Amino acid sequence: MNQLTVLVADDDPNVCEIIRLFFTENNYRVVEANSGSEAIKLYESSNPDVILLDIMMPDMDGYEVCRQIRKKTDVPIIMLSAKGEEIDRILGLEIGADDYVTKPFSPREIIARIKAIFRRVPVKTGNEGANGNDIHDFKDFSIHVKSRQVLVNDEKLFLRPKEFDLLLYLVQNSNAVLTREQLLEHVWGFDFGGDIRTVDVHIKRIRSEFAKYDIHCIHTVWGVGYQFKD
Incomplete structure (x- = not known):
């Protein structure tokens, strides 16, 4: 570094x-x-x-x-x-x-x-977007991995670095229910010593940005964690 x-x-x-x-x-x-x-x-x-x-x-x-x-x-x-x-x-x-x-x-x-x-979230192979592993296209928005942007109707969604990493990891594991512990491990890293509620706070901010466009793609699975569904 x-x-x-x-x-x-x-x-x-x-x-x-x-x-x-x-x-x-x-x-x-x-x-x-x-x-x-x-x-x-x-x-x-x-x-x-x-x-x-x-x-x-x-x-x-x-x-x-x-x-x-x-x-x-x-x-x-x-x-x-x-x-x-x-x-x-x-x-x-x-x-x-x-x-x-x-x-x-x-x-x-x-x-x-x-x-x-x-530390950045590695992009998985085998679960890429439409253009290799650079773009994930959905009905209402797209995620551009290389430029680290989320676009809704050509407007850039404001996401902080860790919020983008968290959203990307959820997208890479679409439909899977991920626990807070799994999200901490893969997005923040093994040596992260912060509060597990960190995940909830970042999810809340991501949802707040999407809500401006009436997009609701991150779902809470009570007692377990979170799930991305387009």
């Missing part, structure tokens, strides 16, 4: 120092912000590949920073917080975060989370 730029937004200088030292040793470029407003300015000037975002910061909390950045980009965001309640993790995921790490944490764990986020 080429050198990645990581934006660390945390008002605790000790946390920033630990992350900077460990990440620099592992060939990451690190830029630091100590407040919410500074994080937004640094995002615009440094163009980071991933953001580590503390929730409790002066002048603007991490949730609001995440909301504002999500209006501009789908750059991966990992929330950092001393809060460990499920509602806090779900809220972070609901507003667009890709992952959530509770303090205290190991910098090695965060690097593993980053690698999991950037």
Whole structure:
């Protein structure tokens, strides 16, 4: 993997120092912000590949920073917080975060989370779209694998990277009922240590985008998981 730029937004200088030292040793470029407003300015000037975002910061909390950045980009965001309640993790995921790490944490764990986020779902052979394994055509929309786009009436559906990966894996296994554990394993990877509810949050966002066009293709199989049916 080429050198990645990581934006660390945390008002605790000790946390920033630990992350900077460990990440620099592992060939990451690190830029630091100590407040919410500074994080937004640094995002615009440094163009980071991933953001580590503390929730409790002066002048603007991490949730609001995440909301504002999500209006501009789908750059991966990992929330950092001393809060460990499920509602806090779900809220972070609901507003667009890709992952959530509770303090205290190991910098090695965060690097593993980053690698999991950037891992892409392999395209299976034998279950391809109409044009090899590049396009999956359906009645109301099409999935373009190489360009990572979903088109509805020539309009591009807004999906974040992991949402696209999740939809693609469901499509590659059309009509099969997949458990949350299976989806976590194949889309997020074996070393993903996040909450299993991550799947539910991403499914909800995909459905929300499709619902704008009255498309309902991802079905819940209660007590089991999810199923894609055109």
